Amino acid sequence: MIAVTRLVVTAPITHVTVLEDRAVVSRRVTAAQLDVRGASDDDATQVRLLIEGVSPILVDKSLRVSSGATRLRVLDVRCRRALAPWRSGAPAPSGGATAEGSDEASKATKAVAAAQHQLELARAAAALARDHLAAHAKLRRAELASLAAAAARGLPCADAAEPLAAADAEARALGERIVDADELVGERERALSDAAQLETLAQQRKGKDVATLEIDCLMTPLGPGEASAADAATLTIEYLVPAAAWRPVHRAQLVGSTVSWELGACVWQRTGEDWTDVDLSLSAERPSLGVEPPELSDDELEVRPRPATVQVQAREQEIERAGGGSDPSAAAPTVMGIDDGGLGLVLRPATRATIAADGRPHRVTLSSFQSDAEVELLAIPLRSPLCHVRTRFTNHGKSPLLAGPVDLVRRAGVVGRGETGFLAAGERATLGFGSEPEVRVHRELREEQDEGSILSGSVTRTVRVIIRVSNLGSSARQVLVQDRVPVSELEQVVVTVSAPEAFRLERERRPGEAPLAQITERTIDEHGLVTWVVPLAPRGRAAVALEYRIKSPRGFAGL
Known part of the structure; x- marks a missing residue:
């Protein structure tokens, strides 16, 4: 009989391939966590690996586990989901990613409560200062009324100047106290707003469900002359997750007659798991379940009499241009294969990236190049009363530039945002860099x-x-x-x-x-x-x- 050993392991995310609206996540379990030496007996050992903190929205049918060892065979893999402990009222787990999410949310809730308490104290101090000022004003009015009555009866009031000066000084001090209290209330309100936003973000990050991967593996005994450390029993887990996307973004800087171009990407993901220090790949492929032909309807033709007046339409026709042409000095680019899903480009950042599961855009740099540009001033008063700076340059990058927004930068800083279409390697393009204020x-x-x-x-x-x-x-x-x-x-x-x-x-x-x-x-x-x-x-x-x-x-x- 084969004994089943349950083993909780950590499988960090090592590689992520982000598509247009989904992502493929790869995790890896090292040989040191699998207790390989325990399988050197005569009997085979069945191990059930538990990986906590995976995305609860992963696609089950996309789960795939591969083994790098001949003596480690994967029997089954499945994903088990459950209501999060912080949602069901059960005690939170003591370790793992779920515990970290629960601790983060608890800290955020405590921070909101502390900020609310500080705000109440500040408001109470401001109200107390106003009460003191109102009481002081009431006493001063009574004192002035008594002085007026004494003066009306002809009584001497020579010693009244000093109390009045002291009362004025106290009133000024109370006014300054109210101003300081109001400023403190404003600071406490801003602190409470920031704490509430952090709490909302923590609640969203920890989610409603938790998921655990269960992998059943069979470890066979070592053969004669085999060393346990020689057979690297490494497991690689891959699965597909939705709620992830990327789009190309660009940054172009004009200095003199040189354009510095930086190709980047904005990555969003709310999968429930952070991608920390991962090898990131950005793919332009479009996986699909198939397409359907369009529905055709009958086009009815009718005969009508010719009108006595000919209606002529004056319209603005946009001039279509195929592109700026290629650089004559550049070599002819290699013709890429035709693919129904597009070019099938896969772009990779130069460094490893960290993408948090907060749904916010995270920008990564893919490549960059510099190109000499033809800079000219262009005025089209029919469209705009401004004179624009237009540049013509060549894509000297190794890969094409995908269509997307462009942040335009000049010496003074960002001057606006433009847009570029698909630009092949070696192709010339035209880009505007804002207006010239002196024309x-x-x-x-x-x-x-x-x-x-x-x-x-x-x-x-x-x-x-x-x-x-x-x-x-x-x-x-x-x-x-x-x-x-x-x-x-x-x-x-x-x-x-x-x-x-x-x-x-x-x-x-x-x-x-x-x-x-x-x-x-x-x-x-x-x-x-x-x-x-x-x-x-x-x-x-x-x-x-x-x-x-x-x-x-x-x-x-x-x-």
């Missing part, structure tokens, strides 16, 4: 409409755009100014852009007004984007002008 941009729009004659049957709308740029700084700058001209998709609607010299601002200059330099050199692309390169002297001003006409038939509406 001001003003856009003026003028519109005229000519109904035309009855015979022509057309309507012409003339649009004039004036953009003035000012440099308030002491250094020369060059600003890229962009505006937009409508692009027609109908043959009946014609958009004509006037020549750069057709609209001159000097004709509108008032007498005595300083002349304003007008930049006429421009470029227009197929999307209707008009671009000027405006040089600005220190504390200088310049302007650009744009004129175009939209000609459409009289029966067209919506323009």
Whole structure:
């Protein structure tokens, strides 16, 4: 008959692989805890290992135990859950992670009670000081009334000055005492609020349930010439837990013409177990149970008469670009295999990480690189009155940059938060670093409409755009100014852009007004984007002008 030995062991978490909405946790039991030497007898020994403090929300069907020893065979593994002792009223265990959670919650509750007691004492002291001040004011009013009555009867009051001065000094002391008491009450209230938050966090951390892993193992006797220490009987336990996630975050710093990029990740987990000093892996895989095809419905077509008025829709079309292109000096990247779940990237931090089970974001650094950047000032007054700092750089990192938020940092500190898309290794990208406060941009729009004659049957709308740029700084700058001209998709609607010299601002200059330099050199692309390169002297001003006409038939509406 095989004897069963119960053995409580500690299996620290050594490795965690975090997916998009779950995590795979690995624990390890060393050979020193398994009492290997006790199995060197002639009979085999069955050992039931108990691992306390595991996550109660682990997925049972994902439990997997592997042995690193030929003479240690795993028979069964299961997870037993029970109501926590601090929830059921039973005495808390004397050791293990559950006891630590109970002790932490008990300490937090005691801290809240102590803070509440201190707050009550402070409020009582403040109320007592106010009572003393009210009583003192009542006595002083009575004393002043008696002095007034004595003066009315003509009695001498030469010795009344000293008591009145002492009463004033006592009133000032009581007022200072009330101020100090109110400040103490405020401090005690803040301390109570902090203690209550810590108690809530401790209650959430300790949870409602406790879980214990039970692993039945069979240790066979040693063979001839085998040493007990030579066979490392190490157990590795893996299981899946929900309530864990990670998302990529980035940090970009612009110093001069160099962009320093730091790729990081924010990890959240509320699994009920802390990941302390673990080897962390972040996977972009998307495990799924399968997909279903979309439901199709009938599309009914109807015939209706053509309206007398043609409705034309003017819309803002976003220009889609595939990317900034690759660096010509960089080698061609290796083509990755196609996977339905994405690229299947697995990212690992350079150091071990600690992630507490508090549901808060914990940031870890994955990689970093530096790249020379093309820095330019860009003004799009049609969208914003600010002049923005735009950079173009190359991803010199070894791995692609995943889409996510970017913390933008300049010399003065954080200037804002941007966003980046997927950026392959060696690909060029464009990123803004906030606005330039020393450059001001003003856009003026003028519109005229000519109904035309009855015979022509057309309507012409003339649009004039004036953009003035000012440099308030002491250094020369060059600003890229962009505006937009409508692009027609109908043959009946014609958009004509006037020549750069057709609209001159000097004709509108008032007498005595300083002349304003007008930049006429421009470029227009197929999307209707008009671009000027405006040089600005220190504390200088310049302007650009744009004129175009939209000609459409009289029966067209919506323009």
